[in-house]
Amino acid sequence: MQAPTERMPFRETVEVSGHVIDSLILPKILDAITSRAGSFIIQEFTVGQNRTDPSYVLLEVLAETPEKLADILEQISDHGAVPISAQDCNLEVADLAGCFPEGFYSTTHHHCEVRLDGHWFEVDRPEMDCGIKVDPGEKTAICIPMVEVKPGDQIIVGHAGVRVFPEARDQKRRLFEFMGSEVSTEKPKGVAFREVAMEMLRAKEAGKEVLLVGGPAIVHTGSGDHLNSLIRGGYIHRLFAGNALATHDIEQALFGTSLGVNLNEGISTEGGHEHHLRAINRIRRVGGIKQAVEEGLLTQGIMYECVINNVPYLLAGSIRDDGPLPEVITDTLEAQKQMREQVQNVGFALMIATTLHSIAVGNLLPGTTKVVCVDINPSTVIKLSDRGSIQTVGLVTDVEPFLRSLVQELKQLTS
């Protein structure tokens, strides 16, 4: 049998640096090469002396045909392996509104750079499942979703001239590690809760926002007061939710029930199933939540606290909404667009008890934004962690005692 070097005359030398062993990047690169019938020669391999030192690998990639070589290079570029003889990125002009050119470069949510005139430039607004629009004159590049493509936009095609930088595991991450390694309910929870509290404080100190993405179970489980306390304490800087959270919060404020269940006694109120609809109707009659607060109709609850404490909220619509409340953005593309704008300064996202909104927001966030997803249902947490960022951890726990504990931890940490 021929040696690989004879059978595979097409070659390219690539380099990759970073936490290539620790974070499984090297195995994935080697796997991508060999599973495409390519081969490799490791020419240089410097292993970092500890967890935080980067490693460096210089690697010759071999393939039988130029096409196979190109295919391999494309795949491994997603893991940060770029030819040392790098090319500029290739641009193609968009011909149709709302469509990329065929062969467009499809983004990850990692930090990313593109090569223009021999120099590397950072891509603005990293977001997964987008394309990259380049202004070659201004030397700027930005991720844009398909729907925002305008004819004439210059869009990157192919993988040449694009390199990504998957996040390194840092020391702080270590504390989160036990939660992210796999979805398990049997982990020390006190540690986890404290760590969430610390991340919130770190984000605040760094001048970043803490975003809360929440579902109606926050209200159903009687956790509203804990969240109110976080808002009043200045720990939550932005709220994304749907019609349901706001509706049941207002139902609770107006009727003392959530989905008809009395939150102080835990007993279903006969006729209480109508309360949420009456709550929506009243808010619609006065024109909106802010107006209801101003008119003195709404005097407590999460939405009230947001209004009073100037915490911006965004309510995104879904097909299961009753009403909805006037503030709800019923067009999903418009809601996505506004959420995209509003996450730009988010440093930490706490997602609680909502699969839909958690995944929707998770899709918009760059890989560098830390995310904790809290749900009592492991499947929600599994779905979000499929996203694959080491910055995202799932926490399988119960909303009410979690928020109760979070309030206490923050009190202790800041006293």
Add this chain to the structure above:
Amino acid sequence: MQAPTERMPFRETVEVSGHVIDSLILPKILDAITSRAGSFIIQEFTVGQNRTDPSYVLLEVLAETPEKLADILEQISDHGAVPISAQDCNLEVADLAGCFPEGFYSTTHHHCEVRLDGHWFEVDRPEMDCGIKVDPGEKTAICIPMVEVKPGDQIIVGHAGVRVFPEARDQKRRLFEFMGSEVSTEKPKGVAFREVAMEMLRAKEAGKEVLLVGGPAIVHTGSGDHLNSLIRGGYIHRLFAGNALATHDIEQALFGTSLGVNLNEGISTEGGHEHHLRAINRIRRVGGIKQAVEEGLLTQGIMYECVINNVPYLLAGSIRDDGPLPEVITDTLEAQKQMREQVQNVGFALMIATTLHSIAVGNLLPGTTKVVCVDINPSTVIKLSDRGSIQTVGLVTDVEPFLRSLVQELKQLTS
């Protein structure tokens, strides 16, 4: 202590008939009375001799004040207990677009009648969480959602002159009973699968449509072919889904993967995470799914089968959508409106692996439409069955083998 009859001078005689013991209606009525500090005297009680015979109860309700009496009568009217000295319904003219008058009658999804000029008329399009718009001249009444209220509409307020008829358990229901009684995974599944098949055949024979409401797990689990076989066999007459099911189905048709996982080998394809985005882009470039079928771009899969077999599909948008595909209705209110129109002839709804769409569609269906909700996650099934109709049963099972078995059962039943 005074006898109730002395302390409670305000009285009304009500009657209720139907499966008042079997279906727990009587306990609920008595509970509603006593929990509101009222009392009752049972004046007549005829118990049906077997499960299918209705019972009849004539009941005097007592309360301390006229207000308390009115409150009790409102609550028990939801269970079908109406004063024998019935009144006409009270109407109020809507003053604001998109808002009911305060005190509007909030609907259930049960069969419902309203009293106009001393006669009872059926309410059209029973749907929960709506109001009732009446045309007193035409003697018609119809459920409408809040958002469709126009100034000048005559809306029912209060409970007077409205009576509902909760569904009776019928014999067929008995077969489903074991599934609905509680959410359990440890039930004989073969029986359940056969029963679902029989319901589909019954709906078809009755000239009603079978509606499939499905999530993308149908594609991820490699169940697409089973569903295709059901569509080709004429067992599915309408499809409601979101962008995800259609996208991954088309991804599978174009690339052989779903979320990048090769469905024949079960292995992740390197770079496969881009496939769904490229699939959407291609469909957007040709203008839509139908065009893709016509142009020969799309030659297999669920959406292809729907197009070829003239099965109408409705794709409702959500904030987590990539793209989306051109057919997706991105405005959630518009999607609701179109779904509401399209369910009018549905006799059986099979909901598979989608919490959002199942609940959204469940909210629109009358209580008489049979629904089976299939999910491997008990929490989805619990959420839907909270809806409270005995026509809705949950089936905790795995999508792929469920659909595989369903195809086989239908083959056996029809051969």
Add this chain to the structure above:
Amino acid sequence: MQAPTERMPFRETVEVSGHVIDSLILPKILDAITSRAGSFIIQEFTVGQNRTDPSYVLLEVLAETPEKLADILEQISDHGAVPISAQDCNLEVADLAGCFPEGFYSTTHHHCEVRLDGHWFEVDRPEMDCGIKVDPGEKTAICIPMVEVKPGDQIIVGHAGVRVFPEARDQKRRLFEFMGSEVSTEKPKGVAFREVAMEMLRAKEAGKEVLLVGGPAIVHTGSGDHLNSLIRGGYIHRLFAGNALATHDIEQALFGTSLGVNLNEGISTEGGHEHHLRAINRIRRVGGIKQAVEEGLLTQGIMYECVINNVPYLLAGSIRDDGPLPEVITDTLEAQKQMREQVQNVGFALMIATTLHSIAVGNLLPGTTKVVCVDINPSTVIKLSDRGSIQTVGLVTDVEPFLRSLVQELKQLTS
């Protein structure tokens, strides 16, 4: 068609009293009759005026043959319907050790009485899935499990002369109602936690014991200190667990880890998977947990607190045990026997994060003992609530924050 009274000449008049509507007893009785092709005539029906008043029903049961009549009477006797012309119970002498006579009366866990010489006597130690041994001379009756039958024992056969009294829902129960109605995670949790705390105090005040049945997740989740605090506070009077809870608790005391995970930092300790085995080995080397405390080897943790605070513990063996610890009762029948003895004065059982032990202990408890089963996994809670006692409620929540909150609630209630 003939009237039932003509087709069915065999009749018996039975009576039933209690919460026959509210607790679904009457529907079940009528269902049992008609599903066995019998019929009934309601001769008298007095409905209680409120939730706590009992109702009374006098009922004539009709059947086509004496055998069918006997079959019906047997079934409805389980719901407390007994012939007004009651017979004494029938006794048969056991012929084989460890076996009941064929046709033995199989017990429920409800309060139960047997008729001897025309008088009703209470059956001691009500327990489900047992038989009833009678001493006709002493006029005593006691539930015994199959394995304890000795040749010569007089065992009740058939349903004649036995009547049961399913528990009535009481007012206190109302507070628990929202939890027990169905398994849902979306219920107000603060109310539930407070109610658990109150049940513990009520049991204590009533001179009854609080039994904790716990699994190792108590230790894994870092909840040990909360439980220690409950033990020291005198709120836990007895502990049932398995080898795993005790082992990981001792691992934590000796090595600071649980299953190798450091409980203060939440990080896996390299080599930590050996800790639990080394912990067991050390305890075995000194002869047991008590000896380890006496010798100063074990100085903290749940087992330490039990020893120091004289809280009796019973460790029941299972086939997945490593070691096991010397105190573990490896014979499952012996463990059952000792548990049966030890639950006799238990007023409240709190079961946390263990399916096996919860169900095992649940099987031994009379229907009058209140049970709360806490688990983050709904399926555990569903399995236990299948037991069917209204005294058993499931609470789907997370162990650590649950116990943390319970400690706080008890502190507030008793301060």
Add this chain to the structure above:
Amino acid sequence: MQAPTERMPFRETVEVSGHVIDSLILPKILDAITSRAGSFIIQEFTVGQNRTDPSYVLLEVLAETPEKLADILEQISDHGAVPISAQDCNLEVADLAGCFPEGFYSTTHHHCEVRLDGHWFEVDRPEMDCGIKVDPGEKTAICIPMVEVKPGDQIIVGHAGVRVFPEARDQKRRLFEFMGSEVSTEKPKGVAFREVAMEMLRAKEAGKEVLLVGGPAIVHTGSGDHLNSLIRGGYIHRLFAGNALATHDIEQALFGTSLGVNLNEGISTEGGHEHHLRAINRIRRVGGIKQAVEEGLLTQGIMYECVINNVPYLLAGSIRDDGPLPEVITDTLEAQKQMREQVQNVGFALMIATTLHSIAVGNLLPGTTKVVCVDINPSTVIKLSDRGSIQTVGLVTDVEPFLRSLVQELKQLTS
């Protein structure tokens, strides 16, 4: 700052070969070194050219003190890294029955070798959480559980002279990979079912046994007939279960119900809750299951098929057992011992719907035995896969349609 080589004068050169990158062994080794304040110098690193080629790493380990060096060497020996200047293993004589000497070597379930007189010998019966007993004269070594230690046994202490060989991922494993990577319900199931069928055939062809470990849900879900068909087809060679599976199977054979639910109609039989107890009693009266088959009392079902087809079964007791059946081994240590004997020729273990038995048996199996754990509850599957062998995969699916599909796949593969 000093260079590591100066601060850390204590050194040892170790080597490790195998799939050190692919299977994460190298990162774990490097992590173990640096997290213990050690350092390393990679002296040689040969990376395999593809997935099946082994790599080789020669590594100098540095530490500040001899103790720290010893600690590091111990930890990394678990990952197969052994000093090139290897020592013999250290033996210590057991002083107490049922106890290892302090400092005993705690086993993994991987293939393992020990060094005696300068030569490496394989350790018999690899099993996790055991110790190693050595006969220095015979040059044999065997894993034994703590409970079987006899005074005078020579037991290995420390890590010196012991090396383990974690399983390599092989090509066949690739097909299973998608299931094992993480617990997800959204994977192509048809592929998975076919692969399970193929593993059963491979084991059979290799002269190995297929072991079925099953819980009662097999009967409850109406899957008994599918399993019977597998037994009759010769695909199951051994059955491990508990009292519950056998009891409900026999209940089904004698009464047509499982836990009182009629398996053909799916409806609860009134009084059916007694059936399982009557079934146990009848079997006890005739002395056992085999006798019941011989006497013609038991004529169908899983246990019947086992008896008729000479498939050995082992029923292990638990504290939740009713009865139990005469064959049940009530002592858990005795049950473990017999299971340990009986798994020696098992090539493939299929574990269905039983957490307790799956984990118990999983603990006894060597890392080379392939295991598939099937459960509808992800938490069971997560618990088993925590075991960490790449030979164990979890499959979240529904028992009945899984077994139904498995029967079909086997039929197709063998026809």
